[in-house]
Amino acid sequence: xxxxxxxxxxxxxxWRTVGDLHKEFLGLFDELSEGFNRFRASYPxxxxxxxxxxxxxxMALPGYNSDQxxxxxxxxxxxxxxxxxxxxxxxxxxxxxxxxxxxxxxESIKLPSKVKSSKVKAKLVDGILxxxxxxxxxxxxxxxxxxx
Amino acid sequence: xxxxxxxxxxxDFAPPxxxxxxxxxxxxxxxxxxxxxxxxxxxxxxGELNLTADTCVxxxxxxxxxxxxxxxxxxxxxxxIKAKLENGVLNxxxxxxxxxxxxxxxxxx
Numbered sequence: 001x002x003x004x005x006x007x008x009x010x011x012x013x014x015w016r017t018v019g020d021l022h023k024e025f026l027g028l029f030d031e032l033s034e035g036f037n038r039f040r041a042s043y044p045x046x047x048x049x050x051x052x053x054x055x056x057x058x059m060a061l062p063g064y065n066s067d068q069x070x071x072x073x074x075x076x077x078x079x080x081x082x083x084x085x086x087x088x089x090x091x092x093x094x095x096x097x098x099x100x101x102x103x104x105x106x107e108s109i110k111l112p113s114k115v116k117s118s119k120v121k122a123k124l125v126d127g128i129l130x131x132x133x134x135x136x137x138x139x140x141x142x143x144x145x146x147x148x
Numbered sequence: 149x150x151x152x153x154x155x156x157x158x159x160d161f162a163p164p165x166x167x168x169x170x171x172x173x174x175x176x177x178x179x180x181x182x183x184x185x186x187x188x189x190x191x192x193x194x195g196e197l198n199l200t201a202d203t204c205v206x207x208x209x210x211x212x213x214x215x216x217x218x219x220x221x222x223x224x225x226x227x228x229i230k231a232k233l234e235n236g237v238l239n240x241x242x243x244x245x246x247x248x249x250x251x252x253x254x255x256x257x
Contacts, residue, residue, distance in 0.1 A: 043161045043181055043214070044207055058205065060181035062236030092171050099164035100179050127181035127236015128205060 046107070052141050055111055055133045062127035069124065071131060073117040078109045078131065114138075158213040163201075163238075165216070171250055173224070173243035180214045181205070181236035188233060190240070192226045195219060201238070223248035 047058040115133035187202030
Protein backbone atom coordinates (compact mmCIF):
# COMPACT_ATOMS: atom_id res chain seq x y z
CA UNK A 1 0.00 0.00 0.00
CA UNK A 2 2.71 2.41 0.96
CA UNK A 3 4.62 1.68 -2.19
CA UNK A 4 1.54 2.31 -4.22
CA UNK A 5 0.86 5.55 -2.44
CA UNK A 6 4.38 6.70 -3.11
CA UNK A 7 4.08 6.11 -6.81
CA UNK A 8 3.00 9.63 -7.68
CA UNK A 9 5.30 11.48 -5.41
CA UNK A 10 7.97 12.16 -7.95
CA UNK A 11 5.55 13.10 -10.68
CA UNK A 12 4.92 16.69 -11.46
CA UNK A 13 1.83 17.22 -13.53
CA UNK A 14 1.01 20.90 -13.75
CA TRP A 15 -1.99 20.21 -15.96
CA ARG A 16 -3.71 18.18 -13.35
CA THR A 17 -7.03 19.69 -12.58
CA VAL A 18 -8.72 20.12 -9.28
CA GLY A 19 -11.03 17.39 -10.46
CA ASP A 20 -8.20 14.91 -10.64
CA LEU A 21 -7.05 15.86 -7.19
CA HIS A 22 -10.57 15.44 -6.02
CA LYS A 23 -10.59 11.97 -7.44
CA GLU A 24 -7.40 10.97 -5.74
CA PHE A 25 -8.12 12.42 -2.39
CA LEU A 26 -11.74 11.63 -2.09
CA GLY A 27 -11.56 8.21 -3.57
CA LEU A 28 -14.94 8.99 -4.96
CA PHE A 29 -15.66 10.77 -8.12
CA ASP A 30 -18.63 11.04 -10.36
CA GLU A 31 -20.35 13.93 -11.94
CA LEU A 32 -19.59 15.51 -8.58
CA SER A 33 -16.92 17.84 -9.81
CA GLU A 34 -17.33 17.74 -13.57
CA GLY A 35 -20.85 16.94 -14.46
CA PHE A 36 -22.47 18.79 -11.65
CA ASN A 37 -22.04 21.93 -13.66
CA ARG A 38 -23.32 20.26 -16.77
CA PHE A 39 -26.69 19.20 -15.47
CA ARG A 40 -27.84 20.31 -12.10
CA ALA A 41 -28.72 17.69 -9.59
CA SER A 42 -32.37 18.04 -8.81
CA TYR A 43 -35.82 16.57 -8.50
CA PRO A 44 -39.26 17.95 -9.29
CA UNK A 45 -40.39 20.09 -6.38
CA UNK A 46 -44.09 20.51 -6.99
CA UNK A 47 -46.94 18.88 -8.86
CA UNK A 48 -50.48 20.21 -9.16
CA UNK A 49 -53.36 18.17 -10.50
CA UNK A 50 -57.01 19.04 -10.52
CA UNK A 51 -60.24 17.53 -11.62
CA UNK A 52 -63.77 18.79 -11.17
CA UNK A 53 -63.96 17.62 -7.55
CA UNK A 54 -60.58 18.29 -6.03
CA UNK A 55 -57.12 19.77 -6.30
CA UNK A 56 -54.14 17.57 -5.45
CA UNK A 57 -50.74 19.07 -4.77
CA UNK A 58 -47.64 16.97 -4.36
CA MET A 59 -44.48 18.44 -2.96
CA ALA A 60 -41.11 16.76 -2.66
CA LEU A 61 -39.92 17.02 0.94
CA PRO A 62 -37.26 14.34 1.43
CA GLY A 63 -36.01 13.80 4.94
CA TYR A 64 -38.76 15.83 6.59
CA ASN A 65 -40.87 14.59 9.46
CA SER A 66 -44.52 15.54 9.60
CA ASP A 67 -43.87 17.76 12.63
CA GLN A 68 -41.42 19.82 10.60
CA UNK A 69 -44.06 20.82 8.08
CA UNK A 70 -46.85 23.37 8.51
CA UNK A 71 -49.74 23.69 6.08
CA UNK A 72 -52.25 26.52 5.94
CA UNK A 73 -55.20 27.07 3.65
CA UNK A 74 -56.75 30.50 3.40
CA UNK A 75 -59.44 30.95 0.79
CA UNK A 76 -57.69 29.98 -2.43
CA UNK A 77 -54.17 30.22 -1.10
CA UNK A 78 -52.12 27.34 0.19
CA UNK A 79 -49.06 28.00 2.31
CA UNK A 80 -46.53 25.27 3.07
CA UNK A 81 -43.74 25.94 5.54
CA UNK A 82 -41.00 23.65 6.64
CA UNK A 83 -37.58 23.30 8.06
CA UNK A 84 -35.01 20.55 8.03
CA UNK A 85 -31.53 20.46 9.41
CA UNK A 86 -28.53 19.00 7.69
CA UNK A 87 -26.80 15.78 8.67
CA UNK A 88 -24.96 16.12 11.93
CA UNK A 89 -21.33 15.37 11.69
CA UNK A 90 -19.97 12.90 14.18
CA UNK A 91 -16.45 12.82 15.48
CA UNK A 92 -13.87 12.58 12.72
CA UNK A 93 -16.47 13.23 10.03
CA UNK A 94 -16.26 15.95 7.42
CA UNK A 95 -18.08 16.97 4.29
CA UNK A 96 -16.33 16.23 1.06
CA UNK A 97 -19.19 17.44 -1.04
CA UNK A 98 -22.53 19.10 -0.42
CA UNK A 99 -25.41 19.47 -2.82
CA UNK A 100 -28.48 19.00 -0.65
CA UNK A 101 -30.01 22.10 0.81
CA UNK A 102 -31.25 22.68 4.32
CA UNK A 103 -32.95 25.31 6.37
CA UNK A 104 -36.34 26.96 6.18
CA UNK A 105 -38.65 27.36 3.25
CA UNK A 106 -42.05 28.86 2.66
CA GLU A 107 -44.11 28.22 -0.43
CA SER A 108 -47.33 30.09 -1.22
CA ILE A 109 -49.45 28.64 -3.96
CA LYS A 110 -52.47 30.29 -5.49
CA LEU A 111 -54.99 27.57 -6.08
CA PRO A 112 -57.02 27.47 -9.29
CA SER A 113 -60.23 27.64 -7.24
CA LYS A 114 -61.56 27.96 -3.71
CA VAL A 115 -61.44 24.85 -1.56
CA LYS A 116 -63.18 23.53 1.54
CA SER A 117 -60.48 24.44 4.02
CA SER A 118 -61.89 22.17 6.72
CA LYS A 119 -61.78 19.11 4.44
CA VAL A 120 -58.19 19.45 3.33
CA LYS A 121 -56.13 16.33 3.93
CA ALA A 122 -52.38 15.91 3.90
CA LYS A 123 -50.10 12.91 4.11
CA LEU A 124 -46.38 12.40 3.96
CA VAL A 125 -45.12 9.18 2.39
CA ASP A 126 -41.57 8.44 1.21
CA GLY A 127 -40.66 12.10 1.27
CA ILE A 128 -43.63 13.21 -0.82
CA LEU A 129 -46.23 15.44 0.75
CA UNK A 130 -49.65 15.00 -0.83
CA UNK A 131 -52.35 17.56 -0.08
CA UNK A 132 -55.87 16.79 -1.24
CA UNK A 133 -58.29 19.71 -1.29
CA UNK A 134 -61.94 19.25 -2.22
CA UNK A 135 -63.30 22.14 -4.22
CA UNK A 136 -66.15 24.29 -3.01
CA UNK A 137 -69.50 23.34 -4.51
CA UNK A 138 -69.95 26.60 -6.32
CA UNK A 139 -66.66 26.08 -8.10
CA UNK A 140 -67.66 22.78 -9.60
CA UNK A 141 -68.65 22.89 -13.22
CA UNK A 142 -72.40 22.80 -13.68
CA UNK A 143 -73.99 21.53 -16.80
CA UNK A 144 -76.93 23.63 -17.78
CA UNK A 145 -79.52 22.30 -20.11
CA UNK A 146 -81.19 24.62 -22.52
CA UNK A 147 -84.92 24.59 -22.16
CA UNK A 148 -87.02 25.76 -24.97
CA UNK B 149 -46.36 3.83 -2.19
CA UNK B 150 -46.52 1.36 -5.00
CA UNK B 151 -44.35 1.64 -8.03
CA UNK B 152 -46.38 1.69 -11.22
CA UNK B 153 -45.84 -1.50 -13.15
CA UNK B 154 -46.45 -0.19 -16.60
CA UNK B 155 -44.77 3.02 -17.44
CA UNK B 156 -43.90 3.76 -20.98
CA UNK B 157 -41.45 6.51 -20.31
CA UNK B 158 -39.29 7.82 -17.54
CA UNK B 159 -38.14 11.27 -16.70
CA ASP B 160 -34.66 10.96 -15.24
CA PHE B 161 -33.29 13.20 -12.53
CA ALA B 162 -29.88 13.26 -10.92
CA PRO B 163 -30.59 13.34 -7.19
CA PRO B 164 -28.53 15.81 -5.12
CA UNK B 165 -25.90 14.10 -2.99
CA UNK B 166 -23.84 14.83 0.09
CA UNK B 167 -20.58 13.01 0.67
CA UNK B 168 -19.27 12.68 4.19
CA UNK B 169 -15.96 11.09 5.03
CA UNK B 170 -15.19 9.43 8.29
CA UNK B 171 -12.33 7.18 9.36
CA UNK B 172 -14.30 4.06 8.50
CA UNK B 173 -15.34 5.11 5.02
CA UNK B 174 -17.65 7.35 3.07
CA UNK B 175 -21.26 8.20 3.64
CA UNK B 176 -23.33 9.07 0.62
CA UNK B 177 -26.62 10.80 1.31
CA UNK B 178 -29.06 11.37 -1.54
CA UNK B 179 -32.43 13.09 -1.71
CA UNK B 180 -34.74 10.76 -3.60
CA UNK B 181 -38.27 11.90 -2.72
CA UNK B 182 -40.90 9.40 -3.78
CA UNK B 183 -38.50 6.50 -4.11
CA UNK B 184 -39.40 3.31 -2.32
CA UNK B 185 -37.51 0.16 -1.49
CA UNK B 186 -39.01 -1.94 -4.29
CA UNK B 187 -38.00 0.49 -6.97
CA UNK B 188 -34.45 0.83 -5.77
CA UNK B 189 -31.59 -0.68 -7.70
CA UNK B 190 -27.98 -0.29 -6.64
CA UNK B 191 -25.14 -2.17 -8.22
CA UNK B 192 -21.39 -1.91 -8.45
CA UNK B 193 -19.74 -2.87 -11.68
CA UNK B 194 -16.10 -2.33 -12.57
CA GLY B 195 -15.63 0.32 -9.95
CA GLU B 196 -18.80 2.20 -10.75
CA LEU B 197 -21.73 2.47 -8.44
CA ASN B 198 -24.94 2.74 -10.41
CA LEU B 199 -28.04 3.91 -8.71
CA THR B 200 -31.55 3.82 -10.11
CA ALA B 201 -34.67 4.57 -8.12
CA ASP B 202 -38.18 4.36 -9.55
CA THR B 203 -40.88 6.49 -8.01
CA CYS B 204 -44.63 6.70 -8.15
CA VAL B 205 -44.40 10.42 -8.85
CA UNK B 206 -45.61 11.40 -12.26
CA UNK B 207 -44.98 14.37 -14.45
CA UNK B 208 -47.58 14.32 -17.15
CA UNK B 209 -47.60 10.72 -18.33
CA UNK B 210 -43.97 10.11 -17.48
CA UNK B 211 -42.77 8.66 -14.20
CA UNK B 212 -39.98 10.36 -12.30
CA UNK B 213 -36.87 8.23 -11.92
CA UNK B 214 -33.59 8.98 -10.20
CA UNK B 215 -30.37 7.96 -11.80
CA UNK B 216 -26.79 8.63 -10.88
CA UNK B 217 -23.41 7.01 -11.23
CA UNK B 218 -20.46 7.35 -8.89
CA UNK B 219 -16.97 6.18 -9.54
CA UNK B 220 -15.45 4.39 -6.59
CA UNK B 221 -11.81 4.12 -5.75
CA UNK B 222 -10.30 0.75 -5.02
CA UNK B 223 -10.13 1.79 -1.39
CA UNK B 224 -13.82 1.10 -1.06
CA UNK B 225 -14.83 -2.33 0.11
CA UNK B 226 -17.66 -2.88 -2.35
CA UNK B 227 -18.69 -6.18 -0.74
CA UNK B 228 -19.86 -4.36 2.34
CA ILE B 229 -21.77 -1.40 0.98
CA LYS B 230 -24.93 -0.82 2.95
CA ALA B 231 -28.01 1.16 1.95
CA LYS B 232 -30.89 2.56 3.95
CA LEU B 233 -33.92 4.36 2.57
CA GLU B 234 -35.99 6.53 4.87
CA ASN B 235 -38.48 9.32 4.15
CA GLY B 236 -37.18 9.80 0.65
CA VAL B 237 -33.54 10.01 1.73
CA LEU B 238 -31.11 7.30 0.69
CA ASN B 239 -28.12 6.67 2.94
CA UNK B 240 -25.25 4.65 1.54
CA UNK B 241 -22.38 3.54 3.70
CA UNK B 242 -19.25 2.79 1.74
CA UNK B 243 -16.66 1.29 4.05
CA UNK B 244 -12.97 1.53 3.27
CA UNK B 245 -10.89 -1.60 3.11
CA UNK B 246 -9.10 -2.27 6.35
CA UNK B 247 -5.75 -1.55 4.72
CA UNK B 248 -6.96 1.82 3.43
CA UNK B 249 -7.98 3.12 6.82
CA UNK B 250 -5.86 5.57 8.72
CA UNK B 251 -4.20 4.07 11.71
CA UNK B 252 -2.74 6.42 14.21
CA UNK B 253 0.51 5.24 15.66
CA UNK B 254 1.29 6.31 19.16
CA UNK B 255 4.83 7.29 19.91
CA UNK B 256 6.08 5.73 23.03
CA UNK B 257 8.24 7.86 25.19
